[in-house]
Amino acid sequence: MEELSHKRKMAIMAAILAAMFFAAINQTIVSTAMPRIIAILQGMEHYTWVITIFMLTSTIATILVGKLSDIYGRKPFLLGGILIFLVGAFLCGLSQNIFQLIAYRGIQGIGAGIIMSTAFTAVGDLFAPRERGKWSGIMMSAFGFSSVIGPTLGGWLVDHMDWHWLFWIFLPLGIVAFVLILALFPKTARRESETIDYLGSLFLSLTIIAILLGFSWAGTRYDWGSREIIGLFAAAIVFGIIFLLVERKAKSPVLPLSLFRNDIVTLSNIIGFLMNAGMMGALIYISFFVQGVEGIAPTYAGYVTMPMSITMVVMSTVIGRMITKSGKYKRYALLGMPIMVAGMLIMAFMDSVWLAVAAMITFGIGLGVGMPVFSLTVQNAVSPADLGVATASSQLFRNLGGTIGIAVLGTVMSTSLSSNLKEKMAQSGAAAAQLDEETRSHLSALMDPNMLLDQPKLKEVIASFPANVQPIAEQVVNALKDALSSSLTVVFLWGTAIVAVAGVLTVFLREIPLRTSNRLPQEGADKERSAELHPAR
Structure with a gap:
């Protein structure tokens, strides 16, 4: 598709960005609202599963579709991914319990994995690696823009409307994206010589x-x-x-092992794995600090994460253009990773909303500077024939890292929280011990961390106690907040350490010039040699 006119390419990119924004906004709009939704559905013990199932299904879909799109073309999978995501979003809005929400988020994950894998690969089809730097920045901006308006809008909606509308409000956008892809995206011929690797x-x-x-x-x-x-x-x-x-x-492996003989592909994928493990594993708990510890309503919690998105949008756009102009990329990864680590260190020791905002700004700058690099490195190092599966391998390792990071740091969180709760509640239990058994039983309801994520309900419970008991209830809640805050510090420190390891590995990433054509240099040399040996008659 590299030979298409500039006007046609711009129209196709508009369609791709619409599809990506649809998938991204449906994720970010529930980010600040998810703690409240989980509290309403009484499922905090299953909180990480709502995230994990999405990552699990999207990971599997990503890698399987990578090779299939190399064989059948990108268009059918973009359309299929949007359709599956539409169905999943609609069903999520119908959820009556936490288990239904988990199942329907799994369907959404399948659609999201197909959309993201195919969209990034399609950009590789349209543009040479040198030009992809600019488009990588623009595509990250689509994610960033959804991150700016999504959390704030989600917080406002969950405060003023039924939470089910969070999953339904952007369904019309999905339909528009489907129509645009159907009308604008060119259909490519199937590779007849390739077979599907069902067993693999x-x-x-x-x-x-x-x-x-x-x-x-x-x-x-x-x-x-x-x-x-x-x-x-x-x-x-x-x-x-x-x-x-x-x-x-x-004959046609779903994930060719030959890819990993390329040191650039292998190291880029390891860095992506570690970066997402630390980043995703820690960042899902930002809402716990803002809403649970600081008591900020979901409507305003989005304003805390908004600076990260804005700085990421600005920096990724600027850095993407600089990569396209210079043809160099490693320097930006080396600059961005330490800034990300600094942002996560601030998260670990933040004790106010303003420090949380500072952490988000710092982290957003680092993310915008470093993140666009690692999609380019893999695509630039492989043959165009392997573009889909190579891009999918990159996203596979990132998704695996994110999912495993969420799971491992979720375990760190639950273990630390359990230990801290015992300690803090023992310290605040002296006053409660003087109360009658029925009142103590009523107070025990405040020891559930779910309560911190639903502030209106928490206030109602405290107000239901007699006036002489309410100070004790407040003391129990403060002890619960202290326990949660201490546990979050442990989680953020673990995340920081993992991202720091990824930063060290970036030093060893080999840089090769970004190609100005989708054709590999060797392919061009072979064609020139063939022309010399067999001149036209």
Whole structure:
């Protein structure tokens, strides 16, 4: 598609950006509202599953669609992804309990994985690597813009309307994106020589599921040393070995092992894995600090995260253009990663809303400077024939990192919170011990962290106590806030350490010039040599 006219390319990019924005806004609009939704559905113990299932299904969809889109073209998968995401969003709005919400978020994840994988690959089809720097920045801006308006709008909606509308309000945008893709995106011919790697796809999916379930359940539902967790990790190893054996003999492997002989692809994917593990694992708990510890209503909680999105939009757009102009990218990754680490360190020790805002600004700058690089490195290092599967491999490792990071840091969070709750409640229990048994039983309802995420209900519960008991109730709530704050510090420090390791690995990333054509240099040399040996008659 590189040979299409500039006007046609711009029209196609408008369609792609509409599809990406639709998927992104449906995620960011629920970010600040999710703690309240979880509290309403009484499912805090399953909070990480709402995030994990989305990442799990999107991860599997991403890697499977990568190779399929190389064979069948991007258009059918973009359309299919939008349609699946529409259905998932509609069903999420119908959820009556936490388990329905988890299931429907899984459907949304399938659609999101297909959209994101195909959209980023389509940009690689349209533009040479040198030009992709600019478009990577613009595509990140679409995410950033959704992050600016999504959390604030989501907070306002959950405060003033039924929460189900969070999933329904942007459904018309999805329909518009579907129509645009259908009308504008060119259809490409199927590669007749390529076959679908069903066996490899099966065992890759089983490996991913076993790994993610193991990390998700370890330390929460089951002990790390339990037979269930050990069994899942053992199954992941067995499935992984079978997958590797299958891929070595597959005619058209779903994830070619030859990709990982390229040091740039391998190191970029490891960095992406670690970066997302630390970043996603920590950032999902920002709302817990803002709403739970500081008591900010969801309507205003979005204003705390908004500076991160704004700075990311500005910096990613600027850096993307600088990459296109200079053809250099490593310097920006080396600059962005330490700034991200600094932002996360501020999160670890923040004790006010203003420090949270400072952390968001710092982190957003680092994210905008460094993040556009790692999509380019992989796409620039592979043949155009492997563009889809290479892009999918990059997103696979990022999604795996994010999902495992959420699961592992979720375990850190729950373990730390349990320990801190015992300590803080023991300190505040002396006054409560003087009360009668019925009042103490009523006070125990305040020891549930769910209460901190639903401030209106918390105020109602405190007001329901007699006047002489209300100060004790406030003391219990403050102890609960202290326990939550201390636990969040531990989570953010772990996240900081993981991102710092990714930053160190960036030093060793080999930089090669960004190509000005989708054709590899060797391909051009081969064609020139062929022309010399076989001149036109």
